[in-house]
Amino acid sequence: MTSHAMRDAWYPVGLLSGLSEGGKDSLLLGENITVFGSATGAPSVECSGRTLPVVRRFGHLWTSLGTPDKDLFTIPEADHPERVRVDVGVVRVKCSPLRAVENFLDIAHFPFVHTDILGAESHPEVSEYKVEIRDEVDEVWATKVEFFQPQAARSAGGGITTEYMYRVPAPTCAVLYKTCPPRPGAWDVIALFVQPLTEDLCDVWPWMALFDDESALTDLIHFQQLIFLQDRSILENQIPKRLPLDPAKETPTRADLTSVAYRRWLKRHNFTYGAQLVAG
């Protein structure tokens, strides 16, 4: 399969701070690529002798196998000068890239997978929230998501009801805005940038832009890695391996409306790399 809609999207392929001038081999949508750093600040990506377009943003290098019809999305909130921007690094996961994004959009698993950190078994309820596909920006948004969290962030002292907003601006990227414990009224930004290596293998690059002037950078990274490693044990065991886009395949509840909208949006755009369309 060489021609599909996801070829024209942007994907992260490395941390700008971690590129090598000698080049590093990787994969993108099943094709071999080489990612080159540069002492003069102009990194590049090659695929079978072809030079691919690149964008440097959010601490990562981004590329595309096709011809993106729009610029890589922005996260204006993340530009605030007082935020700490955290390059978390990379986690390789044996799962569909779309499954990795969908799991990130799901809050109902917090009490069971991130027990006593992002959720508590005593407070599993997901109250009603709002989901929409915003046609003017062509993004999936979930707002007014509220959830009780024992330790919402590294900077949180105790249990609080956290408010969330989720945004899917690209097929394998999701941005989460959540209550910022030390600064009420502002949002912490946590993003999941997924590099699809194959249909059932991906490199996940979490990234954060937080108001937190107390925690050490190492502690912030460790917190995010702990959470994501808990997710990995789930992601690598999901059945079927590819994300089913056939609505009859699974039994969604009200808590899953974000995921339902994400699947519908993927289907609408033929973003099917890592998806299964036929029941199986």
Next chain:
Amino acid sequence: MRLSHGFVRGETLSCIYHGWRFGADGACRKIPAHPALVPPRTISCGPLPVAECNGTVWAAAKRPDHEPVAYDGYMALRSVVIAASCAAVETACQGARAHGASKTRLGGHDTLLVMNGYAPNAVLVIVLVAETMPVAGRLAISTALEALRRTVETWGRAA
């Protein structure tokens, strides 16, 4: 997500992912994200008939007309999952078939292996040992079972 990754909570089996609870009849009893909701009857995980024998749980697609074979004087010691085919495991342990179990020397002791090749490349092996087996013997058998697993999986990679 397989329910075998989950936990027993009271009289229900709780899924590890979202905590949905299923009763012995397979019906969903509780969806924690929506505590006020009575789960519709259509949500069921499809239970299988089961029987217990020699400390081992047996399951069948349809209730068979006989009970599992009992091995008198034997008890289940432990299980292991081997990433190989059933045939490869049987070849490796050169076991003589005895009423569905493979009679095998492990760690210098007679053992019975019962197997379930639940995927083309995954076999659940349960090792049964004499009920009177002392601790030192059990440890030796357990160690030998691990060695058997490594041997079979190494063959698989070499092939």
